[in-house]
Each structure stands twice: as C-alpha cells, then as structure tokens.
Amino acid sequence: xxxxxxxxxxxxxxxxxxxxxxxxxxxxxxxxxxxxxxxxxxxxxxxxxxxxxxxxxxxxxxxxxxxxxxxxxxxxxxxxxxxxxxxxxxxxxxxxxxxxxxxxxxxxxxxxxxxxxxxxxxxxxxxxxxxxxxxxxxxxxxxxxxxxxxxxxxxxxxxxxxxxxxxxxxxxxxxxxxxxxxxxxxxxxxxxxxxxxxxxxxxxxxxxxxxxxxxxxxxxxxxxxxxxxxxxxxxxxxxxxxxxxxxxxxxxxxxxxxxxxxxxxxxxxxxxxxxxxxxxxxxxxxxxxxxxxxxxxxxxxxxxxxxxxxxxxxxxxxxxxxxxxxxxxxxxxxxxxxxxxxxxxxxxxxxxxxxxxxxxxxxxxxxxxxxxxxxxxxxxxxxxxxxxxxxxxxxxxxxxxxxxxxxxxxxxxxxxxxxxxxxxxxxxxxxxxxxxxxxxxxxxxxxxxxxxxxxxxxxxxxxxxxxxxxxxxxxxxxxxxxxxxx
Numbered sequence: 001x002x003x004x005x006x007x008x009x010x011x012x013x014x015x016x017x018x019x020x021x022x023x024x025x026x027x028x029x030x031x032x033x034x035x036x037x038x039x040x041x042x043x044x045x046x047x048x049x050x051x052x053x054x055x056x057x058x059x060x061x062x063x064x065x066x067x068x069x070x071x072x073x074x075x076x077x078x079x080x081x082x083x084x085x086x087x088x089x090x091x092x093x094x095x096x097x098x099x100x101x102x103x104x105x106x107x108x109x110x111x112x113x114x115x116x117x118x119x120x121x122x123x124x125x126x127x128x129x130x131x132x133x134x135x136x137x138x139x140x141x142x143x144x145x146x147x148x149x150x151x152x153x154x155x156x157x158x159x160x161x162x163x164x165x166x167x168x169x170x171x172x173x174x175x176x177x178x179x180x181x182x183x184x185x186x187x188x189x190x191x192x193x194x195x196x197x198x199x200x201x202x203x204x205x206x207x208x209x210x211x212x213x214x215x216x217x218x219x220x221x222x223x224x225x226x227x228x229x230x231x232x233x234x235x236x237x238x239x240x241x242x243x244x245x246x247x248x249x250x251x252x253x254x255x256x257x258x259x260x261x262x263x264x265x266x267x268x269x270x271x272x273x274x275x276x277x278x279x280x281x282x283x284x285x286x287x288x289x290x291x292x293x294x295x296x297x298x299x300x301x302x303x304x305x306x307x308x309x310x311x312x313x314x315x316x317x318x319x320x321x322x323x324x325x326x327x328x329x330x331x332x333x334x335x336x337x338x339x340x341x342x343x344x345x346x347x348x349x350x351x352x353x354x355x356x357x358x359x360x361x362x363x364x365x366x367x368x369x370x371x372x373x374x375x376x377x378x379x380x381x382x383x384x385x386x387x388x389x390x391x392x393x394x395x396x397x398x399x400x401x402x403x404x405x406x407x408x409x410x411x412x413x414x415x416x417x418x419x420x421x422x423x424x425x426x427x428x429x430x431x432x433x434x435x436x437x438x439x440x441x442x443x444x445x446x447x448x449x450x451x452x453x454x455x456x457x458x459x460x461x462x463x464x465x466x467x468x469x470x471x472x473x474x475x476x477x478x479x480x481x482x483x484x485x486x
Contacts, residue, residue, distance in 0.1 A: 001087060006037045006181040008044060008205055009188035011051035012198025017206070018043045025181060028094035028323040029315040031361040037181040040206035042214035045173070048202035049218050052144045052171035055199030060141045060169035067167055068118020073194040075111035081190065082108070088182040089155055094315050094322040094362065095279060107159035110446040110463055114163035117468065121168070134479040139472040141169030142246065143222040146215045148208075148236075150228050151325050152282040152385070154180035158187050160446075160463050161225055162201060168471040173202045173221070175212045179325045181205050208232065216240050223248070223471060225462065227284075229383070230409075230455045237458060248460035248470045250284070250451055252383035253411030255441040256404035257287040258426070260397065261295040263416035267438065269303045271416070273320075275440035276389035277311065277367050280321045284456075285412040285434070285442035288384065291392045291400045301348070301391060304369060308349045311367050313359065323363040324386050330363045333386040337368060340379040346372045350387070375406050383409070397422055405431045411452035412441040433457065 005022060007014040016022070021039035026032065038044075059067070078085065082104045089100035123137035147161040154177060165172045176184035188203045204211050216224055216239050223246040226236050230251040240247045257275055259268045275287030292300050311320045324330050330353060337351045350368030354360070371391040373379050379390060394400035404413055414436040415426040427435040433452040434444060444450040449461030460470050 001084065001091075002035050002182045002185070004035060006035055006185050006205055008038050008040055008048070009185070009192075009201070009203040010044070010048045011055075011202065012192055017041065018047070023178070023207075025092070025179070026326070027091060027362075028325055029362045031363070034091055035182065037178065038205045040204045040211040044206070045175075045204055045211055045214040045218065048173045048204050049144055049215070049220050051199035052173050052202055053220050055197055056141070056143055056169075056171035059171055059197055059200045064118040064121045064167065064169070066118070067169065068115045070194065070196060071111065071118070071163060071166060072115040074190055074196065075108055075115055077190045077194050078104070078108050078111065078187075081186070085155055085183070085186055088186055089180070090315070092154065092180045092182055093151070093325060096315060096317045096319055096322060098317045099279070103153055103156050106446070107155040110156065110159040111163050113446045113463070114167045117164075117167050117465065121468065121472075123474070128478070132481045132483060136477050137474050138477055139168065139468065140475050142471060142473055143170060144220055145170040145172045145471060146218070146221040146224045147172055147174045148212050148215065148224070148226045148228065149174070149177055151177035151179035152279060152284075154183035155187070157227060158184055160227075162187070164463065164467040165225070165471045166200065168468060170223070170471055171200045171202075173204060173215060175204050175206070175208075175215050178205070178207050213239075219243060221245060225470060226250070233458075246470070247458060248462060249458040250462060251456050252409055253284045253286070253452060253456050254289060254381060254383055254407045254409045255285055255287050255412045255414075255432070256289045256291055256407070256430075257413070257441055258394075258400045258404055258415040259290065259292045259296065259300055260400070260415065260417040260419070260422060261293040262418045263296070264418070265296060265300055265303055268416040269300065269307055271414070271440045272304060272389070273307055273311070275414070275442060277321050277387045280324050280365070281387035281389075282324060282385050283442050284383075285444070286385075287414065287441040288389050289380065289392060289404075289407070290389055291394050291403050293400065294393050294395050297393050301371070305349055308367050308369055313354060313364055313366070315362075321367075321387060324365055325363070327363055329385065330365055333365055333384050333388060336379060336382065336384055337370070337388065340370060340373055340377065343374075343377060344372060345370050345377075345379065348391075375403060381408055397425075401426060401429055408455045409452065410454040411456035412436065414439060414441045433461075
C-alpha cells in the first residue's frame with residue numbers, strides 16, 4: 001500500500017531527500033513502524049520552489065475552465081481510489097476505516113467545488129465616471145503558493161489547500177504534515193496519473209523547522225497558507241510579512257458549546273461527545289469548553305458521565321474514537337491534565353493513558369471530562385488537541401455568552417436552546433468565525449468560508465469562494481475607445 005520510504009514529489013518525479021535523510025513514522029494504533037519518510041531540508045524546498053516557478057506560467061496560461069477539467073480528472077481518480085486513500089489515512093492517524101472513508105468523501109466534495117470554480121473565476125464589470133471608458137476587474141494568479149498543513153484530517157487538509165491554489169493558476173509546494181506522509185504522497189501520485197503538468201504540484205515531506213521554515217522564508221513564494229498552531233502562525237506571519245508575502249492563517253481554537261436551561265439535554269449531550277471526542281478531539285473546532293446553565297448543570301453532568309463511560313476507544317469501526325497522532329502529543333495532554341489537577345481541578349472521567357493490553361502499545365488517551373477549572377487557567381486558554389473537555393457553570397445567558405467570549409481564541413462556538421431569541425443573539429455576539437445552533441462546534445462545508453478571529457487566524461477564510469481571494473490578485477482593467485474611430 002505504501003512504499004518503504006515515502007519520497008518527495010518534485011517536478012513530477014518521486015525523489016528522496018537530497019542528503020539522504022529520513023525519519024520513521026509509527027502507527028498510532030499500535031506503535032509499530034509504518035514507513036520511513038524523506039527528511040527534507042532547505043535544499044529540497046529550493047528545488048521544489050524552482051520547479052514550481054518554472055511550471056507556473058504555462059499552467060496559468062491554460063484557460064481556467066480547462067484547469068478545472070484537469071482538476072476534475074484528479075477528483076474522479078480520487079473517487080476511484082477512495083478505499084485505498086482511506087486505508088492510508090486510517091493507518092497514519094489510527095482513526096476508524098469508516099471515519100477515514102468519510103474524510104475522503106469530504107476531500108472529494110472540496111475538489112469538485114474548486115474544479116467547478118474554473119467556470120466562475122469572476123471579476124466584475126462596472127461603470128466609469130468618464131465617457132468612452134469601461135472598467136472591470138479580473139483575477140490573476142499570484143505565482144508560487146506555499147501550503148503547510150496539519151495531520152488531524154490529512155486528506156481533507158490536502159484538498160482544502162491544493163485545489164483552490166491550483167484553480168487560480170498558481171503552482172504549489174505543499175509541505176506535508178510529518179505524521180501523515182502517505183496521504184499527500186498518494187495525492188501526488190494521482191496528480192501525475194491524471195496528467196497534471198510536472199512542477200505544478202510539488203510535495204515536500206519533513207519537519208516544520210527543517211522544511212516548513214525554508215518554504216515560508218523563500219523569496220519566490222508569493223502566498224503562504226498555513227493550518228496549525230497559533231504559536232507557529234505568529235512566526236509565519238512575522239517571517240513572511242517581512243517580505244510582504246500574502247499569508248493565510250487558520251490557527252487554533254478553544255471552542256465553547258453552551259447548554260441552556262431550555263435545551264434538549266439528550267441532544268446536547270450527543271453533540272458534546274461528538275464535538276469533544278470524535279477524531280480523538282484532534283480538531284481545531286473541537287468543543288473543549290462546555291458551558292452549562294446552573295439550572296441543568298447537575299443532571300447534564302450526570303448524563304455526560306453516563307455517556308462517556310460507554311465510549312469505546314480503538315482503531316476499528318466499532319469504536320467511537322481512536323488514538324492521538326503521536327507519543328509526544330499524548331504526553332503533553334497528560335502533563336496538562338496533571339497541572340490542572342494540581343491547581344484544584346477535578347477530573348471527573350479519564351485523565352490518563354489507556355494502558356490495558358488492547359491499548360498500551362498505541363497512543364490512546366481516555367475520554368476526559370474536567371470541572372472546577374478557572375476560566376483564566378492554562379487549561380481553559382490552551383488548545384490541547386485531544387479528547388479532553390472542561391465543564392463550566394453559568395447562571396444565565398448573559399454570563400454564558402461572556403464566558404464563551406473569555407478566550408484568546410475565536411474559531412467556532414455552538415449553543416443548544418429552544419429559544420430563537422437566544423440563538424440569534426448568540427450568533428450575533430459570540431466572538432467566533434463560526435456559530436452553530438443545536439449541533440456541534442465542527443462540520444463546516446467545503447462551499448462555506450472557514451476561519452476565526454483573534455488568535456484563531458488572521459482574518460482570511462478558506463475554503464469557499466473566499467479562498468479565491470487568498471490565492472489570486474485582482475487587477476483593474478480600463479478600456480478606452482475613440483469615437484472618431486467608429
């Protein structure tokens with residue numbers, strides 16, 4: 001299914017790291033070796049950018065409709081190989097095969113959306129204040145797009161970046177997440193099978209500080225799009241901003257889900273579990289803060305604990321969620337829980353690594369529910385990216401809304417209520433890029449803009465048609481006519 005060594009894709013060819021470097025990728029489900037991976041460095045990145053720069057003008061000269069048809073060919077091939085892609089995603093992340101298959105379906109939807117945008121790369125035509133003069137705008141590619149993604153939903157993240165970048169006429173260099181090398185590798189293979197011109201899509205494997213940093217700093221990269229932590233986003237903004245590179249940042253979240261006293265508690269509990277624990281909590285949009293009205297706090301807590309006790313953890317379709325992506329992430333979560341406990345928080349469920357014979361070789365965190373955490377404590381303000389959520393009490397709607405907004409982040413938020421008045425006011429006033437009524441904190445669709453405020457991003461939005469503004473420039477065009485020549 002996977003080669004023993006996952007290579008880079010540069011200029012349409014599979015190549016190892018120039019210095020021969022490699023690192024190991026372990027299976028999160030059982031800790032066994034999955035493959036080795038090219039450990040790229042600045043020289044590999046330079047080669048990929050050079051290939052992209054050479055290929056980009058010819059790619060941009062292809063009419064957008066024709067670019068869309070070629071990308072559609074890639075999407076069709078992804079559909080034909082969806083089972084194979086899903087097997088790779090499941091092996092690399094530890095998530096259940098059915099979850100991996102669903103993720104592939106989402107990536108295919110995203111690809112279809114952007115392939116169709118080749119027919120709709122709209123500018124606008126407007127009036128001029130001068131006679132015999134016509135004004136319009138057209139979209140132009142930026143050049144070379146540097147794309148850096150996370151490992152939590154690997155095939156979806158690949159699709160979110162490459163398809164909008166390419167449909168706009170850019171060539172791309174994707175710095176793939178080091179924990180999911182095979183997912184990007186197979187997309188590169190599909191691109192070559194479908195006739196994407198060499199150099200238009202280049203894929204670099206490696207670590208962020210060794211391969212991602214040179215991509216961000218490269219002077220020939222015109223746009224950087226990054227999904228990942230706020231800490232790294234700050235560095236990217238600073239480094240790329242020095243040379244006025246366009247930057248799109250989709251960063252962390254500490255997302256609030258509010259349960260009002262008029263909520264359907266069973267329905268709310270279902271969505272808390274899905275938002276907090278599905279994908280092992282490895283979502284930037286995960287519900288890591290659950291704010292419950294005092295009037296229903298005790299019964300809702302009891303209901304949650306009852307349902308958490310029934311969650312099944314493992315890599316199969318019969319399980320509710322799987323392992324976290326690697327051992328270091330697991331250790332960071334355990335340390336955060338212990339620090340919160342030392343500060344007086346109460347761990348109601350979980351808070352430990354699963355070490356029974358079925359789980360001890362993998363990277364499994366028990367589903368964890370904590371209460372008694374101060375809203376300004378580290379656990380309340382730091383994204384953990386794992387199956388951990390905290391409970392908070394609020395006396396009423398105003399207090400719950402204030403607590404939801406008491407965060408340095410602002411990515412997603414949800415409210416459960418039967419009141420249209422509360423729902424509308426929450427959506428108006430919650431400080432988040434996404435607001436949801438009576439469902440989870442995740443689940444944005446490919447045709448909709450996604451992104452956050454404050455430390456959750458820099459104001460850009462991907463995917464949706466809004467992503468076209470990230471990957472293209474607007475050019476004003478004025479046409480003047482001479483009536484004497486009529």
